[in-house]
Amino acid sequence: xxxxxxxxxxxxxxxxxxxxxxxxxxxxxxxxxxxxxxxxxxxxxxxxxxxxxxxxxxxxxxxxxxxxxxxxxxxxxxxxxxxxxxxxxxxxxxxxxxxxxxxxxxxxxxxxxxxxxxxxxxxxxxxxxxxxxxxxxxxxxxxxxxxxxxxxxxxxxxxxxxxxxxxxxxxxxxxxxxxxxxxxxxxxxx
Amino acid sequence: xxxxxxxxxxxxxxxxxxxxxxxxxxxxxxxxxxxxxxxxxxxxxxxxxxxxxxxxxxxxxxxxxxxxxxxxxxxxxxxxxxxxxxxxxxxxxxxxxxxxxxxxxxxxxxxxxxxxxxxxxxxxxxxxxxxxxxxxxxxxxxxxxxxxxxxxxxxxxxx
Numbered sequence: 324x325x326x327x328x329x330x331x332x333x334x335x336x337x338x339x340x341x342x343x344x345x346x347x348x349x350x351x352x353x354x355x356x357x358x359x360x361x362x363x364x365x366x367x368x369x370x371x372x373x374x375x376x377x378x379x380x381x382x383x384x385x386x387x388x389x390x391x392x393x394x395x396x397x398x399x400x401x402x403x404x405x406x407x408x409x410x411x412x413x414x415x416x417x418x419x420x421x422x423x424x425x426x427x428x429x430x431x432x433x434x435x436x437x438x439x440x441x442x443x444x445x446x447x448x449x450x451x452x453x454x455x456x457x458x459x460x461x462x463x464x465x466x467x468x469x470x471x472x473x474x475x476x477x478x479x480x481x482x483x484x485x486x487x488x489x490x491x492x493x494x495x496x497x498x499x500x501x502x503x504x505x506x507x508x509x510x511x512x513x
Numbered sequence: 514x515x516x517x518x519x520x521x522x523x524x525x526x527x528x529x530x531x532x533x534x535x536x537x538x539x540x541x542x543x544x545x546x547x548x549x550x551x552x553x554x555x556x557x558x559x560x561x562x563x564x565x566x567x568x569x570x571x572x573x574x575x576x577x578x579x580x581x582x583x584x585x586x587x588x589x590x591x592x593x594x595x596x597x598x599x600x601x602x603x604x605x606x607x608x609x610x611x612x613x614x615x616x617x618x619x620x621x622x623x624x625x626x627x628x629x630x631x632x633x634x635x636x637x638x639x640x641x642x643x644x645x646x647x648x649x650x651x652x653x654x655x656x657x658x659x660x661x662x663x664x665x666x667x668x669x670x671x672x
Contacts, residue, residue, distance in 0.1 A: 365582055369581055369582055370582075371582075371584075372581060372611050408614075408615030408616065409575055411577045412594060413577070413597070419577060421575075421577075421614055421615025422615070424612075426614055426615070437647075441581075441611050441612070443612070455608070456605070457605075457608050
């Protein structure tokens with residue numbers, strides 16, 4: 324086999340590997356893209372839960388505030404729906420009522436009660452669950468294999484094309500730029 | 514085709530096993546398996562913290578608050594009025610869901626003493642107020658504080 328033919332065979336298998344790994348990784352890559360952007364901005368918003376807060380005015384609470392009947396009465400008066408889970412007094416002046424999907428902080432002397440309802444962001448919560456490896460166990464292996472596959476994709480991607488648009492031409496410049504970018508930010512921030 | 518089906522089946526089975534977060538003791542488990550059998554009252558830990566610092570203990574109580582963004586801490590109601598114990602876990606190692614609020618939890622961990630400067634107390638209070646959507650009142654911070662928390666190792670939440 325000539326050197327030219329060997330190169331052609333090598334590149335053919337490189338491209339096959341790159342193509343099929345790309346297909347395999349596409350789904351999980353989309354999950355990681357969505358989750359990655361979501362958790363990057365965790366300082367500005369909650370990527371897992373949609374939290375809705377509102378205020379309601381309530382009358383002074385009569386009776387033992389930790390009694391379920393009293394808590395249910397407060398919820399009804401405040402127009403808050405949800406199954407009662409329990410209640411807790413963080414201090415002598417406040418009652419915190421836990422309902423399915425939320426909490427209500429009630430001033431026992433009456434006034435403004437704060438209602439907080441929490442709902443999981445269905446798609447993002449699931450994507451973050453996988454991306455941040457909350458499941459642990461077997462998923463750790465799946466994520467490791469995926470990470471290795473991305474590495475192989477990156478390396479095989481360098482050699483897909485030959486010629487002036489390949490790694491010996493334009494590809495070299497773009498690859499070098501990609502390597503330089505993180506170093507520029509390290510230089511800026513460290 | 515058969516090979517494809519087999520590979521898909523193995524992958525989906527693996528995912529199903531992963532998603533089946535155990536229901537030992539009737540609760541959802543987080544972190545390591547709970548090894549202690551006897552619980553220590555939270556009020557006892559907070560009354561005599563010096564006797565418990567560095568010790569591995571098992572505590573139980575209602576979850577009254579959870580870190581809303583990272584699930585990296587929760588607060589358990591004490592058996593004594595108006596008192597809570599914070600359980601802190603390493604970010605990402607254990608992640609508590611916000612939906613745990615109002616449910617009973619059993620947590621095993623090591624009692625820690627934290628000596629916070631006034632600035633750290635202020636930062637913590639401000640961060641907590643922001644998470645709760647409340648206004649931060651700097652006058653509530655009067656100086657450095659020594660607080661106690663549990664470094665969580667394993668937990669079961671009974672939802």
